[in-house]
Amino acid sequence: MAITFLSTIAQVPGTAFKLVACGAALMFLSAPTASMIHPAGIPSERTAELDASATLERELEDFTVQGESLLAEDAQSAQARNADIAMAAPLADSMRPFRAISAGSASHTTALGCLTEAIYYEAANESAAGKRGVAQVILNRVAHPAYPSSVCGVIYQGWSAPVCQFSYTCDGSLARRPMRHLWQQSREVAQAALAGHVEQTVGTATHYHADYVLPYWAFRLDKVHVEGRHIFYRLPGSAGRSHNFTARWQGREFRPAFDPTRFATVDEDEAALDLAGDIAPRDPTDRRADNDIGGRLDPSSGFQLAIPDPTTASSGYRAALEGQEDDPADAVGSPTSTDTQL
Numbered sequence: 001m002a003i004t005f006l007s008t009i010a011q012v013p014g015t016a017f018k019l020v021a022c023g024a025a026l027m028f029l030s031a032p033t034a035s036m037i038h039p040a041g042i043p044s045e046r047t048a049e050l051d052a053s054a055t056l057e058r059e060l061e062d063f064t065v066q067g068e069s070l071l072a073e074d075a076q077s078a079q080a081r082n083a084d085i086a087m088a089a090p091l092a093d094s095m096r097p098f099r100a101i102s103a104g105s106a107s108h109t110t111a112l113g114c115l116t117e118a119i120y121y122e123a124a125n126e127s128a129a130g131k132r133g134v135a136q137v138i139l140n141r142v143a144h145p146a147y148p149s150s151v152c153g154v155i156y157q158g159w160s161a162p163v164c165q166f167s168y169t170c171d172g173s174l175a176r177r178p179m180r181h182l183w184q185q186s187r188e189v190a191q192a193a194l195a196g197h198v199e200q201t202v203g204t205a206t207h208y209h210a211d212y213v214l215p216y217w218a219f220r221l222d223k224v225h226v227e228g229r230h231i232f233y234r235l236p237g238s239a240g241r242s243h244n245f246t247a248r249w250q251g252r253e254f255r256p257a258f259d260p261t262r263f264a265t266v267d268e269d270e271a272a273l274d275l276a277g278d279i280a281p282r283d284p285t286d287r288r289a290d291n292d293i294g295g296r297l298d299p300s301s302g303f304q305l306a307i308p309d310p311t312t313a314s315s316g317y318r319a320a321l322e323g324q325e326d327d328p329a330d331a332v333g334s335p336t337s338t339d340t341q342l
Helices: 002-010 015-030 044-062 075-084 106-123 128-142 151-155 180-194 260-276 310-326
Strands: 207-210 222-227 230-234
Touching: 106 128, 106 151, 106 180, 128 151, 128 180, 128 207, 128 222, 128 230
Parallel strands: none
Antiparallel strands: 207 230, 222 230
16 A cells, blocks of 8 residues: 555656655654554553553552451561562662651641651661651652652551551551650651652652561562661552652641540450350359359269268378388389378
8 A cells, every 4th residue: 555655656747746745655654553552642552551550559558568468478488488579670760859848837747746656666676777768658659649648648548447558557556655765766767858858778669568577569569678677669660660759748737646445445346246145144043153164063964073082082092102112013213101292
């Protein structure tokens, strides 16, 4: 078809016209076909990549370190399998400094509290670099469209559910009183992060977990850094590139109030449900203490209670000892009545 079209042009008189016509034909023939173009004008390869990213982002809420997200591994096995996961190729990408919240504002105070708290409960015993890595992951999420666009929103995502993004927000850990010096270290790291410090070692990482657990998503993301007990990961492909961290801070911070009775009530209710089916109604004629948990004897089955007479038992015991003393075979190495006296 293309050859026929060009040969037809060659038969048309006029050199200038031929040149213009051939140029137009070549532009037409070099254009991508309809099968290579998405209806919105995006190449099919890019479309596939965007579809994969969208699918991954829909799954991110399940990428936790609780419940069904963890593979059944003991700590030693988890550490070995985590070590076997290869590091991803480093990227030249760098995250922009986070300076969206004005220092001294009410939102800054709230965000500082949330970030300090997260660093403490997630990495109190980690090095300064480990603490900075946790802070960077949180701020990276704030900047990614797949996550809430506030510091406290990222940290408390799913906090009212049994499974949450940062486990300390939904497992009762907040009932533990912080240690002053570790809290202060965490606060200093949080202040620096909100003032624009970028922890380059973790890059665009949006996930991490301790090396003694093995979540299934460790095999889905790109492993980028290990610091102390924490392993850091970025989203694979284009989703993990810095140019896709385009979300803006929403302009407000909110920290949910911690209610310690929520956890105690759940535990007590679950215990009551577990025991409800095992407790029979109390017989009012049954004379025994409420805290008596001993068994019952059924005399109708022919059982008769027999308690040995201590006097008889003692005399029989003495007779056995006397018999041993009279037997020459037991003389060597056998205990004497003095040796076995109670």
